Amino acid sequence: MSPPLPRPSYAAVLRVPHARRTFAAALVGRLSYGTVSLSLMLALSRSTGSYAVAGLVMALFGATSVFLSPYRAGLVDRHGPRRALFPMALLYAALLCVTAAVCWRPGVPAAVLAVTAAAAGACTPPLGPSMRAVWAGMLPDRALLRRAYSLDGVAEELLFVSGPLLVGVVVGVAPPAVGVLLSAALVTAGTLGFVTSPAADGPRPAEAEAEAEEDRPEPAGRAGAGQAGALLQPVVVAAAVGVSVSAVDLLAVAYAGEHGLGGGTVAWVLAALSAGSAVGGLLNGAFPWKSAARTRLPFFVAGLGLCLAAAGLAPGLGTLVLAVTGAGLFVAPALTTAYLIADESAAPGFRVRAGAWCNTAVNAGGSAGAAAVGLLVERLPLSVCFAVSGAVAAVAALVPARRRAASAGRAGAVSRRPSRSRPSPSGRP
Numbered sequence: 001m002s003p004p005l006p007r008p009s010y011a012a013v014l015r016v017p018h019a020r021r022t023f024a025a026a027l028v029g030r031l032s033y034g035t036v037s038l039s040l041m042l043a044l045s046r047s048t049g050s051y052a053v054a055g056l057v058m059a060l061f062g063a064t065s066v067f068l069s070p071y072r073a074g075l076v077d078r079h080g081p082r083r084a085l086f087p088m089a090l091l092y093a094a095l096l097c098v099t100a101a102v103c104w105r106p107g108v109p110a111a112v113l114a115v116t117a118a119a120a121g122a123c124t125p126p127l128g129p130s131m132r133a134v135w136a137g138m139l140p141d142r143a144l145l146r147r148a149y150s151l152d153g154v155a156e157e158l159l160f161v162s163g164p165l166l167v168g169v170v171v172g173v174a175p176p177a178v179g180v181l182l183s184a185a186l187v188t189a190g191t192l193g194f195v196t197s198p199a200a201d202g203p204r205p206a207e208a209e210a211e212a213e214e215d216r217p218e219p220a221g222r223a224g225a226g227q228a229g230a231l232l233q234p235v236v237v238a239a240a241v242g243v244s245v246s247a248v249d250l251l252a253v254a255y256a257g258e259h260g261l262g263g264g265t266v267a268w269v270l271a272a273l274s275a276g277s278a279v280g281g282l283l284n285g286a287f288p289w290k291s292a293a294r295t296r297l298p299f300f301v302a303g304l305g306l307c308l309a310a311a312g313l314a315p316g317l318g319t320l321v322l323a324v325t326g327a328g329l330f331v332a333p334a335l336t337t338a339y340l341i342a343d344e345s346a347a348p349g350f351r352v353r354a355g356a357w358c359n360t361a362v363n364a365g366g367s368a369g370a371a372a373v374g375l376l377v378e379r380l381p382l383s384v385c386f387a388v389s390g391a392v393a394a395v396a397a398l399v400p401a402r403r404r405a406a407s408a409g410r411a412g413a414v415s416r417r418p419s420r421s422r423p424s425p426s427g428r429p
Helices: 010-015 021-047 052-065 068-079 081-103 108-120 127-138 142-171 176-195 205-215 220-260 264-286 291-312 319-343 347-378 382-396 403-409
Strands: none
Touching: 010 142, 010 264, 010 291, 021 081, 021 108, 021 127, 021 142, 021 176, 021 264, 052 068, 052 108, 052 176, 052 347, 068 081, 068 127, 068 291, 081 108, 081 176, 081 319, 108 319, 127 142, 127 176, 127 319, 127 347, 142 176, 142 264, 142 319, 205 291, 220 264, 220 319, 220 347, 264 319, 291 382, 347 382, 382 403
16 A cells, blocks of 8 residues: 655645755756846946847847757657756856856857857757756655746746846846856856756666556657647636736836836835745635636636736825735736646656746746737736736636547646657757
8 A cells, every 4th residue: 555645735845855955956056047148138238338239139138049949858758857957058158158257358259148148058958947847756746746847936936036146146246257158157057967867867778668568559740739738728828828927027117117116116116026925825825726627727827817907007105005015916827827837738758848848938028028928018008017017817717628539537636657659850959
């Protein structure tokens, strides 16, 4: 008789063997993502003396990082973290060091900076999706897994707040390129700790071969289409959350200007969004939900949309902060639930890629949202801009939920059996 599973709680998640070590190492590596953007932007602007050139190079770095993410995740799915993730992290860190070196002195041609930064972005290791795949492998109980994903999401939120603060300390005593080198060191140390954890072990070649044998009878096209359909809802919702959250950044700036408030106002509004997201993520993980994740997801994203629309009607800073805090309460639950659904929809050999597609959707939505709102703010009243950003989230709530045929009957637990579905050929690197 198997031992009883621990009572679902955040403490129970961290008591799972190897969980603390693996999670801590992944967080060290992911802190690099919180430090690299600001460090690189400062280093580029100092080296080139042009914000336009620095912005273009950063756009290339971000584009290769975001849009190649599913393909890098596919390498981890296929070869395992030790054979794929760590070499990827070493190459990424080496390219960051090269980029820091060429930024050290002014006068380097913009083309050289663009090539090195784009190459570094193309090698960004998918530590977030890999950690979530490891959580899914360690925790067979869906309630525990939901808490793990919530804890993971809140920790990631804090990393992106603390990362720029760390960069601020570094650039106070050293050139900005040192911040880029620090990012390289963090990702190397964190990834090494992650891949050497027993929890991060991938399947043995014999197991992978047996899984491939069991997969062969299923036509690849039909299985891939079924999995793509099941991922549609979480990916669209993740993209909508990215659009809405990035819109808040610019809308807060516009609100402060329109009401004659200082620049510090924007920091308070964005802090309220992050604080609301952290609280919402913790509450979502702790609450004993009875409904299925696919049922909860539309309500979370619709709540985000309604709060953002209400924020556009705020008569003053206090009400704006309250409305944005309310919107934040739905951000982490929506993303956590999207990741849960993606994991539930994925075949065992597709987990990292499924999470990476959600990550890509969030980041792509963020970029599109910033560009679109930048155009709207100059043409429409601010209240309408808030309403439009909220409407994007509300429309995403209407995306129908679909299950992958192989997992329809076992949504309540993480399967330990090889799936009869094959990943779509289009998902291969």
